[in-house]
Amino acid sequence: MTILIPQNIEQVLFAYENELKCTFNDKVFGVYIYNSVALGNFDDNKSDIDFITVINEDFNDVDLKKLKLIHQKLINAYKYARKMEVMYIKFDEVGKGNNEISPYLYFADRKLHEYGYYDINSVTWWTLKNYGIAIKSPDISNLQLNVExxxxxxxxxxxxxxxxxxxxxxxxxxxxxxxxxxxxxxxxxxxxxxxxxxxxxxxxxxxxxxxxxxxxxxxxxxxxxxxxxxxxxxxxxxxxxxxxxxxxxxxxxxxxxxxxxxxxx
Incomplete structure (x- = not known):
């Protein structure tokens, strides 16, 4: 089943992906959407826009400053950037639970949180594996998600x-x-x-x-x-x-x- 991304949010998704990869290059493996957008149930008033951004290595202090600027730039430019919720997960920790991985960066409530735990669990990975959408990124099959x-x-x-x-x-x-x-x-x-x-x-x-x-x-x-x-x-x-x-x-x-x-x- 192919889910079409709602036109009203499409612009911010691709702007985010472009800003991220232009800034960090190979440090970013891929940008993926899961939850309401991927399920085809996005509610313009209540739904968040949920991302899993897979990174190849941790961001350093300089990178963090750049990342904060990216999110602020998007919020200033796009209405729906305020709805973004992003978890930055290292490639070798994809598919694991919060109890199995180190604290990670996540963006929620218009703020970048350095470092903690957010919405990583089996439901997250199963939804990503079965319904996730890659935003100009390697196919989700490359993440080798083993969740059942x-x-x-x-x-x-x-x-x-x-x-x-x-x-x-x-x-x-x-x-x-x-x-x-x-x-x-x-x-x-x-x-x-x-x-x-x-x-x-x-x-x-x-x-x-x-x-x-x-x-x-x-x-x-x-x-x-x-x-x-x-x-x-x-x-x-x-x-x-x-x-x-x-x-x-x-x-x-x-x-x-x-x-x-x-x-x-």
Whole structure:
């Protein structure tokens, strides 16, 4: 399946690739797009533009100054440069998890972060391997990604039974709009992944979940979609405490359902 890059973001993608390779030459192996753009689900208002930029060697201090200037130049010139999220991963660390590699450069929230960990996991590599788009770069097959679907499932299992169970211990975390949107749509996406053996956008996953979950959970999914799409400024809930409670119940239900059906624990 060939995904066409939306015309409104195409210019910034190629400008980034050109600036990078003209500045650093052979230090850069390739520039690749994954997630919403590669999946064909880019949302002009909410989606980020997610890159994996593969480098052949670490950038030195002079290089870092040049890289910061490149990102600032793009932000000044292109509206969608603000949506860029880039992880700079060395070629010999491609396909590995955060726990297996050294801290790396990443650009997020309009800032270059020197050095840390961001969005590297099995889902990242699987999406890149199966849906990624090379931006005037060597074909993705050259990255020799060995990630398999079972690795994605292992990642989802950890997400459910460690990350989200830990979040549920926080009594106040689901009060804000951010956490309602992030949690509910992420859990919908995990459910979709288990049920369909593929990855999709959060919005499509939420629409799927709305058709398969119990009627009592549909309102909290609709609320998350309202926040995501900015369909309305008015909440579907009169009281945030009620919304918080229903979010927690939904998350607990999805965890239990997936654990029981797919024998995760």
């Amino acid at each position: 679907w079972k690795d994605v499932i292992t990642n989802m299992n950890h997400n459910l039974n460690f990350y989200w169970k830990t979040k549920l211990k926080n009594k106040f975390i689901f009060i804000t709009d951010y956490w309602i949107e992030f949690s509910i749509l992420t859990l919908c996406r995990i459910l979709y992944t288990f049920e369909n053996n593929k990855i999709t956008s959060k919005v499509e996953a939420a629409e799927f979940a709305s058709n398969v979950v119990d009627e009592k959970y549909k309102m909290i999914i609709s609320e998350a979609l309202r926040i995501r799409t900015a369909a309305s400024k008015k909440s579907l809930y009169k009281f945030r405490v009620v919304r918080q409670r229903e979010a927690r119940v939904f998350i607990e239900n999805i965890i239990t359902y997936c654990n029981d059906k797919y024998s995760l624990i």
